[in-house]
Amino acid sequence: MRKIERIQTGLRLEKRLLKTLKALAEHLDISTAELVEAMALHAFEGKAPFSPETRAKIDMLRQVYDLDLTAADSHATHETDTE
Template identity: 65%
Template sequence: MEKRLLKVLKALAEFKDMSLGDLLEGVVLHAFEGKTAFSEETLAAIKQLRDVYGLELTAADSHRVPDDGRT
């Protein structure tokens, strides 16, 4: 995992007063259901944290997982 992304995630977990593992679990479970994991307030905090840690990566930069039914 890219180090600036990890820093943002750790800071977000601290902001939400939860463990990093619990944060990631919630994000993944929401993603599995096609739902957003974050409120507008949390998204604003994420934007600030991205600026603090210089995180410029976007979803377009993520590793691609084939979505063709293969596992």
């Protein structure tokens, strides 16, 4: 095992995306932070982070949380005012 140092950060994420990530992390029995960290490390190497089985679970969770955003939306969204 490699030793690393983690720091606390505040990320603002789209509400339905966060719900989906939290549910997936729970399914995988890891923290949401560990999930995001693993996804980033895979992406930095151009590798897919999920198996076909996990992708199927993600598709189901996207339906549960009504997550209709896609990768194409990542550069075409803007935040709404919430109160």
